Amino acid sequence: DTGVSQNPRHKITKRGQNVTFRCDPISEHNRLYWYRQTLGQGPEFLTYFQNEAQLEKSRLLSDRFSAERPKGSFSTLEIQRTEQGDSAMYLCASSLEGGPGQRTLPLHFGNGTRLTVT
Amino acid sequence: AQSVTQLDSQVPVFEEAPVELRCNYSSSVSVYLFWYVQYPNQGLQLLLKYLSGSTLVKGINGFEAEFNKSQTSFHLRKPSVHISDTAEYFCAVGGSSNTGKLIFGQGTTLQVKP
Numbered sequence: 084d085t086g087v088s089q090n091p092r093h094k095i096t097k098r099g100q101n102v103t104f105r106c107d108p109i110s111e112h113n114r115l116y117w118y119r120q121t122l123g124q125g126p127e128f129l130t131y132f133q134n135e136a137q138l139e140k141s142r143l144l145s146d147r148f149s150a151e152r153p154k155g156s157f158s159t160l161e162i163q164r165t166e167q168g169d170s171a172m173y174l175c176a177s178s179l180e181g182g183p184g185q186r187t188l189p190l191h192f193g194n195g196t197r198l199t200v201t
Numbered sequence: 202a203q204s205v206t207q208l209d210s211q212v213p214v215f216e217e218a219p220v221e222l223r224c225n226y227s228s229s230v231s232v233y234l235f236w237y238v239q240y241p242n243q244g245l246q247l248l249l250k251y252l253s254g255s256t257l258v259k260g261i262n263g264f265e266a267e268f269n270k271s272q273t274s275f276h277l278r279k280p281s282v283h284i285s286d287t288a289e290y291f292c293a294v295g296g297s298s299n300t301g302k303l304i305f306g307q308g309t310t311l312q313v314k315p
Contacts, residue, residue: 123308125293125307178301190247
């Protein structure tokens with residue numbers, strides 16, 4: 084178990100540029116979540132996948148944001164035309180769905196990608 | 202809808218003293234409750250979880266929490282803190298659907314002083 088891996092750890096970009104982050108979940112986990120955390124706040128849910136299907140998106144996820152998990156393994160989060168308000172830590176987490184009659188297990192988080200938009 | 206309120210934004214405490222970090226939740230359905238810890242520039246690490254059963258839950262690093270359904274609380278406690286416990290602590294609630302999604306509180310900064 085190598086844990087959840089996120090790349091890059093830090094990204095500085097100019098306003099208006101596009102950025103893409105990658106998340107590699109724990110290998111046997113079928114659920115993958117993206118959260119955003121701004122300074123002094125708790126993580127806020129953005130979206131989640133079960134296998135390759137994106138099952139829920141928060142209203143925080145504007146049309147400039149897109150997430151994919153093409154083969155049900157790693158995921159990417161792209162932000163187009165970045166704005167200064169996008170500056171935050173983007174956290175990825177994964178979990179294993181417990182199946183019928185079983186509880187979903189806790190989320191395991193990566194170390195995040197810190198985005199700074201100048 | 203579910204929500205979490207962490208009643209203290211900062212908790213200063215001296216080393217080896219006991220500490221309690223308070224968390225209240227709101228939910229109309231059965232809940233699962235979690236405490237996570239976050240060290241600077243790192244992700245969140247699970248401290249402990251309540252899914253069902255005993256209301257007193259023990260976690261890593263000597264932390265424990267008690268689920269109180271009547272008071273809708275899930276306070277985190279440690280009898281004797283160390284300098285290394287200085288970090289941000291987040292309470293989270295899940296269980297409103299089968300998504301596994303968690304709703305987090307705003308966090309409590311635990312500052313352990315020598």
